[in-house]
Amino acid sequence: MLVIAGYVIVVCSVLGGYLYEHGQLKLLFQPHELLIIFGSAVGALLIANGPKVLGAILKALPTLLQSSPYNKDRYTEVLILMHDIFVTTRREGVLALEQHIENPEKSELFRAVPSVSSDHHAVEFITDYLRLVIGGNFDAMQLENLMDMDITSHHEEAELPATALNRMADGLPAFGIVAAVMGVVLTMSFIDAPPKVLGEKIGAALVGTFLGVLLSYGFVGPLGALLELRAKESTKFFEAIKVCLIASLNGYDPATAVEFGRKILYSADRPSFKEMEKHLKRKKG
Numbered sequence: 001m002l003v004i005a006g007y008v009i010v011v012c013s014v015l016g017g018y019l020y021e022h023g024q025l026k027l028l029f030q031p032h033e034l035l036i037i038f039g040s041a042v043g044a045l046l047i048a049n050g051p052k053v054l055g056a057i058l059k060a061l062p063t064l065l066q067s068s069p070y071n072k073d074r075y076t077e078v079l080i081l082m083h084d085i086f087v088t089t090r091r092e093g094v095l096a097l098e099q100h101i102e103n104p105e106k107s108e109l110f111r112a113v114p115s116v117s118s119d120h121h122a123v124e125f126i127t128d129y130l131r132l133v134i135g136g137n138f139d140a141m142q143l144e145n146l147m148d149m150d151i152t153s154h155h156e157e158a159e160l161p162a163t164a165l166n167r168m169a170d171g172l173p174a175f176g177i178v179a180a181v182m183g184v185v186l187t188m189s190f191i192d193a194p195p196k197v198l199g200e201k202i203g204a205a206l207v208g209t210f211l212g213v214l215l216s217y218g219f220v221g222p223l224g225a226l227l228e229l230r231a232k233e234s235t236k237f238f239e240a241i242k243v244c245l246i247a248s249l250n251g252y253d254p255a256t257a258v259e260f261g262r263k264i265l266y267s268a269d270r271p272s273f274k275e276m277e278k279h280l281k282r283k284k285g
Contacts, residue, residue: 010218033208036179057161070233076271077113082244086254101127140249147242155235162227169221176212
């Protein structure tokens with residue numbers, strides 16, 4: 001909803017200021033220039049990106065109309081899950097995790113945290129590294145290096161749609177200039193027209209520059225920035241899981257290992273120590 005609210009504010013501010021100075025809205029309605037600008041930008045987007053990136057953009061855009069899934073509740077749930085996994089390991093041994101790893105959709109540990117269990121990537125990340133832990137062929141340092149590379153790949157992939165939209169936003173002002181220049185070229189054929197007609201033609205040509213800049217900084221650019229933010233939040237989610245696992249492998253008790261993961265979260269979304277302690281006590285009860 002914030003995206004829609006932001007767009008409304010942008011449009012109302014721009015048009016409101018224009019109308020305040022007694023501007024005529026019909027002069028801004030130049031569909032041919034919008035076709036040149038936006039059509040060219042979309043064409044360039046198709047040229048510069050493969051099907052995977054384009055598919056990721058189409059998949060990500062609808063999610064931007066919703067609030068971020070990476071909030072305090074979700075971070076709390078993943079920390080609770082990691083705590084329960086570590087407690088199970090201490091009580092029943094590491095082999096007791098096999099049933100939860102092989103069938104996470106039926107696992108009581110995963111089913112208790114629906115926001116995490118419904119995330120295919122998160123479940124896969126956790127179960128894959130627990131398999132390596134059970135195998136016993138990696139020490140904590142080796143596993144941490146592998147997880148860092150995995151998270152880096154995830155972050156780079158998550159940023160591809162944002163990068164593509166940011167490049168599109170960078171090109172929109174230039175396509176606006178193209179539309180304006182073409183408008184001037186057309187205006188030259190009316191050089192003998194009355195000053196009023198000539199002025200309207202020049203004004204219509206300049207609308208191209210206006211639309212290019214507005215679309216770039218008011219519409220497409222903010223979407224790219226929001227996608228970047230979502231990618232960073234997703235990366236932070238996986239980093240918290242990594243830190244918890246490494247702390248546990250280094251011999252820390254479940255509560256302390258979870259505290260390591262809690263401390264790296266952004267302050268706005270991080271559950272407090274007392275909140276986390278309350279949740280864990282409730283689980284024990």
